[in-house]
Amino acid sequence: MNENVNRILVIRAGQLGDTVCASSIIEPLRHRYGDSVTIDWVAKAGIGRVFSRDPRIHKVFELGSRRAPLLFNKGKREVVVESWRNPYDLIVNLELASIFNVMVRLTKAKIKIGMPYRLFEEPPETHAVENLHLIYESFLDQNSMSLAEPKLIGTPAEEVRERYALANHYIALVPSNSHHHLPPEKNYRNWPIEHWKQLLARLSQQDRQVVIVGGKSELGFFEYLKPYPPNVLDLVGKTDFADLIGVLAAADAVVSTDTGPAHIAGAVNTPVFMLIGPTNPKRTAPYKTPHNVVQILCANLPCSPCYHTERFKQCPKNQCMYDILPEQVVEAIALGGD
Template identity: 30%
Template sequence: LKEMRYGLLTDIVPLPDNLKRSTAQAYFGLAQGGTFRAPKLAVDTENQAKLLGRFGLEAKKFVALMPGAEFGPAKRWPSERYAGLARDMMAKGFRVALFGSKNDAEVTAEIATLAPGVVDLAGQTRLEDAIDLVAAARLAVSNDSGLMHVAAAVGTPIVAVYGSTSPQNTPPLAEQRELVWLGLSCSPCHRKICPLGHLNCLKTLEVAQVAAAAERLLEMPAAA
């Protein structure tokens, strides 16, 4: 553990070399040990139905995009790439909904401008509402963020996009998932802003690569 926090532990669980175990698994080992169980979130189906009607969405007929990341820009796949993916999904017949907090509104507004027809929900839902809506999505595409883990915890198939962080440390704990990471020599740097000034780990990740990952999940049977 960093910052000398190990002094607060009654039992120390050694981390593997290069942290090649998910953070969730590591903390589970500290708290309980035994067989790791992925977390699950409960869904309020009554609230879900109301929200779907309010925003004009139909269960399993829309794709959820989560383009924000509170950590910093080195976790965010560029807005224009998300817009390109949104256009691709709409061309396949899906509605596209953008999720995020009010802090993500600038990013989602840019995507909405570049991809007319998307439903921009940034800042319009409580966390519990986002949970219920994401559970109704056919697919979610997200940066390494809290909403990525929400999608996993409600069983929605998830494409997770990584830049400055690593899918080895913070993967979505989902049965149906695709991890998209270029694995450049400079990553993962775990920085909020690219220390080299180019952000190639995300800027060189093309729409086609993420769309292909999404298509692989869409070819699987939809979760109940």
């Protein structure tokens, strides 16, 4: 491959967890082509703000719609027009769906990796990051591949501590997930409300601050958890992505269900304790590296995982989440994880 690569476009316009996993391409690209390489990113609208304080990313193109064809998609047209003004040296398309094929074909670049020129199959039992490695290995050397781990850069710790009155030591809780719009009894990825309340009560009695985080769209969900016990700091709806990265990076530990901020915690090397039931941790848990702690807390029921199956649709109650007890979480945090 031609090594004269100065401008790169990465395409991964998924949800927050997908984008965090795809951040594993950034350091390998910088190792292969130099720290001064310009990297632009095509992201889902709103999600691209996860790179707002990241000096490694030059520009983010945000797509209001992934599926709308190029003719009716302003974001996709902006990518093409930008490339005709200033062509890319390399495009790395990390999307496997054909909905980006026309955009990739029309975008000017010397080298194009991925769809529509080559389809990389995803083994179903393999972690999302390891599936991305299949694409990386098609053009990156082994030294670059050794850096292929999710990594994010957000607001520095000292800034978020001052802005939000964070203590020197605290535990961050992420009770919600992308199904927050469903009532608690229908949100099968959710840990029971009473379990969260018990955990909050237990942790608030310790000599550490407890910080609760979540998005503005999730405010209704958190009403079920109130009133909060003493020593709890409520940051729900108060942080942008850059500050959320900083808050999770400065925490002693993060407790979360299967949701995007859990992946952020893993990417900033904060110990993360993930409560998981219907989904498959082999694929969706934060990516385990030599630099982080990822402990999966699950009930290991024979019917799990069941997400995206008929068994999931017919499940009368997410017993797999109910059977994870608050005292197990407290004990796991005390032991520091695996």
